[in-house]
Amino acid sequence: MIKKTASLLFILFSFVGFSQKIIEKSLTSEILETTRNLRIYIPEGYEKDSIKNYPLAVVLDEEYLFDTYVGSAVLFAKKDKAPKQIIVGVSMEKTKNLDIGFNRTNGQLNAEARYFYEFLRDEVIFYMESTYRTSPFISLVGYGYSGNLVSHFLKENTTFINSFICINPSFSDFIGGELQSYNLGKFGKEDNTFYFYTNNSSSFSPEKQAKISRVQKGLKGLDIENFNVINDEINTASSISAIAEAVPRAMTKIFEIYSAISKEEYEKNIKDLAPKDAIYYLENKYLEIQFLFGTNLGIREKDIYAIENIIIEKENGDKLRDFGKMILKLFPSSPLGEYYIGRYYETGKMYKKALKYYKIGYGKMDPSDPNSDAYYENILRLGGQ
Structure with missing residues (x-):
């Protein structure tokens, strides 16, 4: 019912x-x-x-x-x-x-x-x-x-x-x-x-x-x-x-597919996916929204966070860069794409590349954004100014 x-x-x-x-x-x-x-x-x-x-x-x-x-x-x-x-x-x-x-x-x-x-x-x-x-x-x-x-x-x-x-x-x-x-x-x-x-x-x-x-x-x-x-x-x-x-x-x-990922959708369709498949699921969801409804939502941050743990915790975070690239393609104005790519390089101890992406992402943020200080901590952690 x-x-x-x-x-x-x-x-x-x-x-x-x-x-x-x-x-x-x-x-x-x-x-x-x-x-x-x-x-x-x-x-x-x-x-x-x-x-x-x-x-x-x-x-x-x-x-x-x-x-x-x-x-x-x-x-x-x-x-x-x-x-x-x-x-x-x-x-x-x-x-x-x-x-x-x-x-x-x-x-x-x-x-x-x-x-x-x-x-x-x-x-x-x-x-x-x-x-x-x-x-x-x-x-x-x-x-x-x-x-x-x-x-x-x-x-x-x-x-x-x-x-x-x-x-x-x-x-x-x-x-x-x-x-x-x-x-x-x-x-x-x-x-x-x-x-x-x-x-x-x-x-x-x-x-x-x-x-x-x-x-x-x-x-x-x-x-x-x-x-x-x-x-x-x-x-x-x-x-x-x-x-x-x-x-x-x-x-x-x-219009269930249009809505942000619900707990029911996550439990039924996403939680057991490999990182690559979770990324594909999210990308396909928004491409289908755009095709069916003529609405380019970019991508909701809520949905990014919904699959974040899968990307980070499974396969040693090896799909973090792919995750970031997908976000940049669907939501180029969001700093989250650069954040996940930066995190990928930081995990691999490629600090100069990580710092580069953290700085690009931070540059997209409004100084009044309450999350900007937390984002900038990534730059400080790697000693970048």
């Missing part, structure tokens, strides 16, 4: 600060032969940085989900748990559920729903990618029967959606056969990361709970590399509160 990430009260009242960042857009659709309203959230700082790209989230049922998703996205970005996102909420035709309708005898989408599906795929996403600076990472979010529609995007031959988020999903009776007919193995062949999130809840009818459970178990049993199945269980008496909980819980898992 996924732990609660943010309080419901915060999500409900966090919308005040971002209301001025919402763009209302009427998009003319050749496929639907009409216009649809879009609500577009542009994250803070978008205008100031003309190079940075942002993950795109396409939120269906915008009247239910848009504000909740945006509120969670703002919180996660402020807490450095997820990148800032560009979010588009899509209005839907609720009359007779035309946009999400499906044939009750075989589960296939009705003609109107197929048109809406194509509208999302070929017009909404195209408009957003051609108008705004989006990264390759795309999330598609739906609620109820819209969650069923989201699941149909799994059948696309091109894997352009990274996270499929089905909240309180109302799947068709034929969802099992539909999923089996899709070539889900294609996700395992991509050098990318994909997520499929569903939540179950004690507030659902027994029939709905059983259907979601079968979908969750079936997908989990496939064990496809790069395709992360997230089965969530929310114990609540209200399906409405399940929505408010499901959004941040889904975000916690989907």
Whole structure:
């Protein structure tokens, strides 16, 4: 079970600060032969940085989900748990559920729903990618029967959606056969990361709970590399509160790779690695963050310290220089790269080289940095002025 990430009260009242960042857009659709309203959230700082790209989230049922998703996205970005996102909420035709309708005898989408599906795929996403600076990472979010529609995007031959988020999903009776007919193995062949999130809840009818459970178990049993199945269980008496909980819980898992190394990640993936492999793990983590989310974080000092003991204590510290070079490549403005290279040379009693790197690293530091005096002690220890 996924732990609660943010309080419901915060999500409900966090919308005040971002209301001025919402763009209302009427998009003319050749496929639907009409216009649809879009609500577009542009994250803070978008205008100031003309190079940075942002993950795109396409939120269906915008009247239910848009504000909740945006509120969670703002919180996660402020807490450095997820990148800032560009979010588009899509209005839907609720009359007779035309946009999400499906044939009750075989589960296939009705003609109107197929048109809406194509509208999302070929017009909404195209408009957003051609108008705004989006990264390759795309999330598609739906609620109820819209969650069923989201699941149909799994059948696309091109894997352009990274996270499929089905909240309180109302799947068709034929969802099992539909999923089996899709070539889900294609996700395992991509050098990318994909997520499929569903939540179950004690507030659902027994029939709905059983259907979601079968979908969750079936997908989990496939064990496809790069395709992360997230089965969530929310114990609540209200399906409405399940929505408010499901959004941040889904975000916690989907952007897990973006977050700093947690104790759980360290214990599961890092602690038993050799120094060379630990360095590769950290380097690859930040290269993947940059590729997926368009965010060049450099490298968090917290993550450097997370693997420091492995580098120092294993193999007599022989990988300290490689560690320092990796930091310089990903975070050239940090003095830590020179520190570890200097420490490598000092350990090998090559003091002149060690002193050289300690001085270069110290030169990068702001004199007001509380760590500058401690760093300078490396220079004093080797008798350098």
